Amino acid sequence: MTRSLLVLIGTLFAIPAYAVDNYTIDPTHTWPMFEVNHLGYSTQRGRFNKSSGKITLDVAARQGSVDIVIDANSLDMGFAKWDEHMKGEEFFNVAQYPTIRFTSDKLIFDGDKVVGAEGKFNLLATTRPLTLRVDNFHCAPFPLTRKMHCGADITATISRTQFGMAKFVPMVGDEIRLYSPIEADKD
Numbered sequence: 256m257t258r259s260l261l262v263l264i265g266t267l268f269a270i271p272a273y274a275v276d277n278y279t280i281d282p283t284h285t286w287p288m289f290e291v292n293h294l295g296y297s298t299q300r301g302r303f304n305k306s307s308g309k310i311t312l313d314v315a316a317r318q319g320s321v322d323i324v325i326d327a328n329s330l331d332m333g334f335a336k337w338d339e340h341m342k343g344e345e346f347f348n349v350a351q352y353p354t355i356r357f358t359s360d361k362l363i364f365d366g367d368k369v370v371g372a373e374g375k376f377n378l379l380a381t382t383r384p385l386t387l388r389v390d391n392f393h394c395a396p397f398p399l400t401r402k403m404h405c406g407a408d409i410t411a412t413i414s415r416t417q418f419g420m421a422k423f424v425p426m427v428g429d430e431i432r433l434y435s436p437i438e439a440d441k442d
Contacts, residue, residue, distance in 0.1 A: 278439035292428030305329035319362040325355040345422040403441035
C-alpha cells in the first residue's frame with residue numbers, strides 16, 4: 256500500500272503543470288489604428304482611442320486566446336468633421352455598430368514567442384477569418400508595478416468591401432492595413 260501511494264505521488268509530480276495566465280488589455284498602451292490609400296495621393300491614418308479585452312496565455316502548452324473589443328465611436332482621424340463623416344452610415348456606422356471585435360482561440364508560436372493569432376474579425380456585423388501577425392512579443396514584470404506585463408505589435412490587412420464598407424471604392428482604397436501596439440497586465 257505504501258509503495259502504491261509513493262508511485263501515485265511520484266506520478267502526480269511528474270505530470271507537467273501548465274499555467275494558464277489571464278491578462279487584461281491595458282487601454283493606455285493599446286491603440287488600434289488603420290491606414291487607407293486616399294485617391295492615390297497619400298496614406299491616411301485613423302485610430303481608435305478606446306479598446307478593451309482579455310488574453311489567456313499558456314506558453315508551455317503553446318496555447319491561448321484573445322478577445323479584443325474596440326469602441327468604434329472612439330474613432331479619431333485628427334479632425335472633428337472628418338471623425339463625424341467616418342463615424343456615419345457610409346463608413347463605420349457607429350450608431351448601429353458600436354463595436355469592432357477580434358477573437359482568437361489559436362495563437363501561433365515560434366518557441367516561447369507568440370508570432371500570430373488566427374481568429375475572427377467582426378466589423379459592421381460581418382465576421383470573417385483574420386490572421387494577425389504578432390511582432391516584438393515580450394513578457395516581463397512591469398518596472399512600476401512589478402506585475403507581469405506582456406506587449407507586442409500586431410498587424411493585419413483586410414478588404415473593407417468584404418465587410419460591406421464600399422463607399423468611394425476604388426478612389427479610397429479597399430485594402431486597409433490594421434496595426435496596433437498592444438499591452439496587457441496579468442490578472
